[in-house]
Amino acid sequence: MKIVLQNLTKIFPGRNKKIKEEVVAVSDFTFEIPDGKLVGLLGPSGCGKSTTLYMISGLQKPTGGKIFFGDDDVTRLSAENRGVGLVFQNYALYPHMTVKQNILFPLQNLKGKDKLKKEVMIERAYTAAKLVQIDNLMDRKPSELSGGQQQRVAIARALVKMPKVLLLDEPLSNLDARLRLQTREEIRRIQKETGITTIFVTHDQEEAMSISDLIVVMKLGVVQQVGAPQEVYDNPTNLFVAKFLGTPPINVFEGKVEGEKLYIGDAAVLDVPGVSDQPVTVGIRPEGFEIDPNGPFVCNLQNVEIMGRDVSVVSTNEASLNPVIRSIVNSDNKIEMGETVTFSLKSHKVFLFSKEDESRIYF
Amino acid sequence: MVESKHKWKAWLYLAPAIVLLLIFTVWPIFNTVHVAFQEGYNELSLIGGESTKYGFGNFVDVVKYPGFVTALKNTLLLCVLTVPISTILALVIAVCLNSIKPLSRFLQTIYFLPYVTNSIAIGMVFAAMFNIVGSNIGGEAELITTSGIINNVIEFFGGEPVNWINSGSSYWANITVMVVYIVWNALPFKILILLGGLQSVNKQYYDAAKVDGTSRFRVFTKITVPLLSPMLAYVVITGFIGGFKEYSSIVGIFGDDMGHSGNREMDTMVGYIQDNIDRWQGRASAAALILFGIIFIVTMINLYVSKKKTHY
Ligand SMILES: Nc1ncnc2c1ncn2[C@@H]1O[C@H](COP(=O)(O)OP(=O)(O)O)[C@@H](O)[C@H]1O
Numbered sequence: 001m002k003i004v005l006q007n008l009t010k011i012f013p014g015r016n017k018k019i020k021e022e023v024v025a026v027s028d029f030t031f032e033i034p035d036g037k038l039v040g041l042l043g044p045s046g047c048g049k050s051t052t053l054y055m056i057s058g059l060q061k062p063t064g065g066k067i068f069f070g071d072d073d074v075t076r077l078s079a080e081n082r083g084v085g086l087v088f089q090n091y092a093l094y095p096h097m098t099v100k101q102n103i104l105f106p107l108q109n110l111k112g113k114d115k116l117k118k119e120v121m122i123e124r125a126y127t128a129a130k131l132v133q134i135d136n137l138m139d140r141k142p143s144e145l146s147g148g149q150q151q152r153v154a155i156a157r158a159l160v161k162m163p164k165v166l167l168l169d170e171p172l173s174n175l176d177a178r179l180r181l182q183t184r185e186e187i188r189r190i191q192k193e194t195g196i197t198t199i200f201v202t203h204d205q206e207e208a209m210s211i212s213d214l215i216v217v218m219k220l221g222v223v224q225q226v227g228a229p230q231e232v233y234d235n236p237t238n239l240f241v242a243k244f245l246g247t248p249p250i251n252v253f254e255g256k257v258e259g260e261k262l263y264i265g266d267a268a269v270l271d272v273p274g275v276s277d278q279p280v281t282v283g284i285r286p287e288g289f290e291i292d293p294n295g296p297f298v299c300n301l302q303n304v305e306i307m308g309r310d311v312s313v314v315s316t317n318e319a320s321l322n323p324v325i326r327s328i329v330n331s332d333n334k335i336e337m338g339e340t341v342t343f344s345l346k347s348h349k350v351f352l353f354s355k356e357d358e359s360r361i362y363f
Numbered sequence: 364m365v366e367s368k369h370k371w372k373a374w375l376y377l378a379p380a381i382v383l384l385l386i387f388t389v390w391p392i393f394n395t396v397h398v399a400f401q402e403g404y405n406e407l408s409l410i411g412g413e414s415t416k417y418g419f420g421n422f423v424d425v426v427k428y429p430g431f432v433t434a435l436k437n438t439l440l441l442c443v444l445t446v447p448i449s450t451i452l453a454l455v456i457a458v459c460l461n462s463i464k465p466l467s468r469f470l471q472t473i474y475f476l477p478y479v480t481n482s483i484a485i486g487m488v489f490a491a492m493f494n495i496v497g498s499n500i501g502g503e504a505e506l507i508t509t510s511g512i513i514n515n516v517i518e519f520f521g522g523e524p525v526n527w528i529n530s531g532s533s534y535w536a537n538i539t540v541m542v543v544y545i546v547w548n549a550l551p552f553k554i555l556i557l558l559g560g561l562q563s564v565n566k567q568y569y570d571a572a573k574v575d576g577t578s579r580f581r582v583f584t585k586i587t588v589p590l591l592s593p594m595l596a597y598v599v600i601t602g603f604i605g606g607f608k609e610y611s612s613i614v615g616i617f618g619d620d621m622g623h624s625g626n627r628e629m630d631t632m633v634g635y636i637q638d639n640i641d642r643w644q645g646r647a648s649a650a651a652l653i654l655f656g657i658i659f660i661v662t663m664i665n666l667y668v669s670k671k672k673t674h675y
């Protein structure tokens with residue numbers, strides 16, 4: 001089932017009623033989530049990701065705008081009647097119930113014509129548990145489970161009622177690094193198997209990039225960019241998005257355009273046809289550098305880290321806005337450990353941004 | 364670790380509390396046990412009168428005495444009636460209070476008033492509320508006129524006024540008044556504890572329940588009550604202990620004759636102990652130990668049940 005958000009807005013009133021200091025948690029969010037896709041909602045902490053999710057689930061009422069599930073307007077529908085599956089950041093497993101009781105709970109709530117026979121409920125609970133591979137833990141209490149296991153129980157509980165929409169609020173943030181990697185693959189697998197339209201909230205760009213069909217990047221309640229992960233990475237619409245995506249992060253420089261040439265410092269590093277003369281902020285992806293003794297861009301070499309296939313070259317430059325420049329080059333390149341390192345740039349890995357509003361300047 | 368040469372300092376700081384505890388708690392406990400097993404110990408023994416031998420005589424005297432049996436029965440009855448009623452009422456009120464945001468400060472003051480008011484004073488107010496004036500003035504045929512507010516209300520709705528506590532009132536009318544009074548008096552503390560429990564429950568459980576499509580009734584029975592079970596257990600256990608020690612509430616309503624007839628028909632365990640403490644210290648001590656035994660057993664049962672039922 002597709003989900004349509006139309007000008008969705010949430011404003012929290014300020015604590016102090018006299019001074020009007022409202023918090024605009026989500027501002028004018030318009031987006032259509034295609035049926036059966038996994039969408040990653042990405043942004044720094046406090047940018048309104050959870051609020052968006054709670055509005056879709058019905059736990060919070062939007063201040064403005066509409067939400068559609070398929071063709072049905074569900075904006076006024078209460079959470080009880082929306083039937084979405086929601087996995088909370090802290091899982092919110094009922095501590096006094098066993099895993100089995102937790103998973104059965106949503107089914108036991110069904111009334112009237114939806115009411116299920118006891119055997120059917122148990123069968124479905126076990127099916128959901130098998131899907132997340134916890135069917136051997138059914139009689140434990142949540143306190144007797146590891147973080148990763150609790151997280152699976154939370155997913156099973158959300159899946160057992162076979163929701164048309166699954167919402168996950170930073171489900172991996174409480175797990176250790178290795179488990180995080182493993183579980184995100186698992187979430188991808190489960191989503192593919194069930195085909196449930198899923199929204200996955202995270203502040204970890206790598207996580208969002210690795211499992212989403214589409215990502216939505218947010219900043220201070222405002223959507224910055226929507227697209228397939230690779231597309232957004234390759235074509236950020238502004239400096240914020242460019243900086244937010246990618247590990248190691250993009251290298252940012254002060255620069256200027258003069259006569260359709262891009263200058264970083266005094267060096268003309270790239271031809272930028274069609275761009276008028278102006279000061280710019282330059283973003284260069286780590287993989288946008290090539291070691292080239294005849295190249296135009298000279299940096300002070302700091303050190304070289306060999307990471308198997310790739311080599312990470314750490315250098316500095318006066319115009320760099322980051323403390324160091326991190327570039328990743330192929331290890332076939334011979335790197336002379338001298339004072340300086342000289343690069344040429346791949347033009348599709350170089351982005352220019354306006355000094356005024358940080359928006360992208362295309363060339 | 365505290366260095367050993369500083370240990371005496373620790374003891375010095377503790378000394379005032381330890382001395383007071385020894386005088387007012389530990390010594391009386393030993394003394395009670397000692398006196399309880401001295402047969403026939405009374406006010407004369409206190410001043411070194413007759414010497415007495417050790418045995419169970421006081422206990423036999425106590426349980427054989429009909430007044431003690433009445434006191435035991437009354438105490439048990441009041442416990443069994445008031446603890447469940449007050450706990451359930453407190454739970455309902457706490458849940459309601461917790462869901463009302465705007466007046467919560469004001470309401471918290473209101474419901475806490477009984478807790479900070481002297482129980483004898485409350486008892487006297489209740490006595491006035493349940494009072495009947497003129498019930499035994501004149502002959503049988505004379506109409507009963509009442510001034511107690513409860514009877515006024517009953518009459519307003521066209522009911523017959525009831526002789527609640529005055530001379531000639533029935534045992535069950537007396538018990539009813541006591542139950543209402545004790546429940547009312549017990550509510551603030553229970554509400555306070557349960558409200559504290561409710562406010563510490565993670566709100567996300569309720570959000571999760573909402574998303575799972577849970578009805579309000581099921582949220583209450585399947586989530587609120589189980590999550591509150593440690594506090595409920597605490598409130599029930601302390602309720603029973605308090606109930607077994609019921610005394611001043613009866614005095615507040617019936618005076619220290621423990622009843623309207625002068626026969627101590629509303630007597631309680633503590634009432635019996637108070638009645639004997641001046642002359643028959645042996646019996647009073649024996650009764651106190653019996654009361655201790657009962658409270659101990661009931662609390663053990665409570666703890667056992669709550670261990671099985673609470674989720675922690
Ligand atoms: N109940 C609330 N009352 C007031 N402000 C809130 C409330 N919930 C969230 N906010 C504010 O809304 C903004 C977005 O919050 P949230 O959606 O939780 O961010 P995220 O999940 O992206 O970290 C934050 O500035 C936060 O302080």
Ligand SMILES: [Mg+2]
Pocket residue numbers: 046049050051170
């Ligand atoms: Mg959040």
